[in-house]
Amino acid sequence: MIDIRDVVIQYGRGERAVLAVDDISLHVEPGASLALIGPSGCGKTTLLFAVAGLIHPCEGEIEIGGESVTGPRSEIALILQNAGLLPWKTVWQNANLSLSLGKEYPAKTAASVLEELGLAGVKPRFPTELSEGMKRRVGIARALSMSPSVMLMDEPLASLDTLTKERIQDLFLQLWLQRRFAQVLVTHDIEEAAFLGQRIAVLTERPARVKAVVENPGVGDLSYRETEAFVGIVARLREALEEEQG
Amino acid sequence: MNRMRRVGRAVREGPVIWHVARYVAAIAILLLAWWVASEIVEAVKGRAFLPNPIRAISEMTRLGPTLFRNFWTSAWRLVMAMLIAFGLGYPLGLLIGHERKLDQLISPMIYIIYPIPQVAFILILFLIFGLGNAVKVAIVATALFFQILVSARGAARQIELEHITSVLAAGASRWQVYWHVVLPATLPSILTSLRVSVGLGMAFLYIAETTGAFDPRRGGLGSFIDSNIYAGAQAFAGIMAMALLGLSLYILIEVLERVVCRWKHVSRRGS
Numbered sequence: 195m196i197d198i199r200d201v202v203i204q205y206g207r208g209e210r211a212v213l214a215v216d217d218i219s220l221h222v223e224p225g226a227s228l229a230l231i232g233p234s235g236c237g238k239t240t241l242l243f244a245v246a247g248l249i250h251p252c253e254g255e256i257e258i259g260g261e262s263v264t265g266p267r268s269e270i271a272l273i274l275q276n277a278g279l280l281p282w283k284t285v286w287q288n289a290n291l292s293l294s295l296g297k298e299y300p301a302k303t304a305a306s307v308l309e310e311l312g313l314a315g316v317k318p319r320f321p322t323e324l325s326e327g328m329k330r331r332v333g334i335a336r337a338l339s340m341s342p343s344v345m346l347m348d349e350p351l352a353s354l355d356t357l358t359k360e361r362i363q364d365l366f367l368q369l370w371l372q373r374r375f376a377q378v379l380v381t382h383d384i385e386e387a388a389f390l391g392q393r394i395a396v397l398t399e400r401p402a403r404v405k406a407v408v409e410n411p412g413v414g415d416l417s418y419r420e421t422e423a424f425v426g427i428v429a430r431l432r433e434a435l436e437e438e439q440g
Numbered sequence: 441m442n443r444m445r446r447v448g449r450a451v452r453e454g455p456v457i458w459h460v461a462r463y464v465a466a467i468a469i470l471l472l473a474w475w476v477a478s479e480i481v482e483a484v485k486g487r488a489f490l491p492n493p494i495r496a497i498s499e500m501t502r503l504g505p506t507l508f509r510n511f512w513t514s515a516w517r518l519v520m521a522m523l524i525a526f527g528l529g530y531p532l533g534l535l536i537g538h539e540r541k542l543d544q545l546i547s548p549m550i551y552i553i554y555p556i557p558q559v560a561f562i563l564i565l566f567l568i569f570g571l572g573n574a575v576k577v578a579i580v581a582t583a584l585f586f587q588i589l590v591s592a593r594g595a596a597r598q599i600e601l602e603h604i605t606s607v608l609a610a611g612a613s614r615w616q617v618y619w620h621v622v623l624p625a626t627l628p629s630i631l632t633s634l635r636v637s638v639g640l641g642m643a644f645l646y647i648a649e650t651t652g653a654f655d656p657r658r659g660g661l662g663s664f665i666d667s668n669i670y671a672g673a674q675a676f677a678g679i680m681a682m683a684l685l686g687l688s689l690y691i692l693i694e695v696l697e698r699v700v701c702r703w704k705h706v707s708r709r710g711s
Binding site (some may be wrong): 243246266267268270275278279280283291296320321336 | 520602603605606607608609610612613616621622624625627701702703706
């Protein structure tokens with residue numbers, strides 16, 4: 195489904211050039227989930243934006259469904275940090291953004307998604323009137339309204355309190371299990387990566403390279419957090435990150 | 441929790457009646473201060489150089505139709521100039537603020553011209569537009585154009601990258617980025633700039649209406665005040681009409697801002 199092959203991404207030119215991603219190859223099967231974890235500023239968001247078609251790699255190639263990614267596509271949804279909501283648009287307008295831009299998305303409408311996420315009552319509200327947790331849900335609704343086959347998430351739960359974060363992680367898991375989109379999650383939260391990523395790629399400090407790939411077959415159960423397998427995965431990830439950060 | 445409530449209350453707007461009451465109170469205080477000042481000037485100088493507000497208001501009533509005609513002439517000129525400056529300065533400012541290459545090309549020229557006092561262009565504008573209404577509108581529009589242009593450029597450069605990324609990822613074209621992000625994100629700053637430009641516009645309108653002594657179509661409040669400059673109470677009737685014009689425009693822009701930037705006026709969640 196998602197094929198990232200020998201991707202190199204560099205910002206700037208000449209002496210000021212900064213290498214952000216260095217020769218990364220990863221693969222995500224349809225309906226599978228990959229988490230990218232690494233130190234802050236290592237280049238994981240850059241790689242995600244390249245998969246979303248917002249940045250073009252200098253070398254290598256990214257394919258989704260066998261087609262090279264040359265720009266944003268209707269089947270790829272991206273959830274940003276802080277949900278990326280537009281403050282001047284209501285909840286309804288934000289959730290319906292992709293559809294209002296006139297692209298041909300599948301018929302699943304924002305209205306039914308808002309209903310499903312328990313946001314139907316706040317449709318006329320503006321984002322500033324919502325709690326942080328609700329804002330993130332609106333961000334999810336916007337992504338789901340596109341009925342994507344690929345869901346990309348850039349630290350979608352950063353700066354949330356623990357309980358709200360866990361509730362939304364549960365929601366992510368349920369939505370993924372129901373809809374089975376291919377999912378790539380960028381996070382610096384070890385437990386989040388262990389709860390949502392079937393495979394977890396640990397990236398190095400900038401420039402990002404794949405340091406290790408941890409298989410996490412237990413993902414898919416809401417009670418996974420309480421298992422020994424989960425604790426074991428968290429410990430392995432922590433060890434890999436601590437090695438990386440010295 | 442109590443703190444959150446306080447934060448919520450602090451940012452919530454009061455009802456319109458309070459807004460009106462504040463303006464009424466401000467007018468009352470200013471009239472009182474004016475009356476006290478005129479009494480002091482008369483006591484010190486022995487003559488009423490500064491007419492008191494009651495005399496000025498009674499002059500306003502007496503000169504009603506003349507003053508009203510001049511008020512509309514000035515209002516029309518100022519509003520036209522603001523519309524022209526806004527219509528040209530806003531889109532250009534957004535373009536150069538948002539398009540890096542255009543900014544590099546045009547901004548140096550603007551920053552060379554911007555600090556030149558626009559009064560210096562008056563003669564040239566008279567030569568280009570001749571006498572009449574057009575030159576007066578052009579003088580005010582030239583002054584406001586740079587103000588709005590520079591504000592729009594600054595506002596466009598402050599847009600959060602996350603908002604642009606968000607619509608680009610949703611498949612927006614370049615013009616859809618302008619429509620869905622650049623335009624709404626910059627509107628509050630531009631309306632603030634427009635509010636500031638009312639004062640600047642009034643000053644330039646006065647200059648425009650009092651320049652060109654042989655202009656057959658002088659008219660306007662500036663010309664009215666200038667012609668009655670030695671007839672204290674009449675001149676102050678004109679000054680009050682000018683203040684009324686400024687206040688009306690402030691209120692108009694405020695109402696406009698509440699309509700087009702409704703999201704700025706909703707109560708914020710405390711957490």
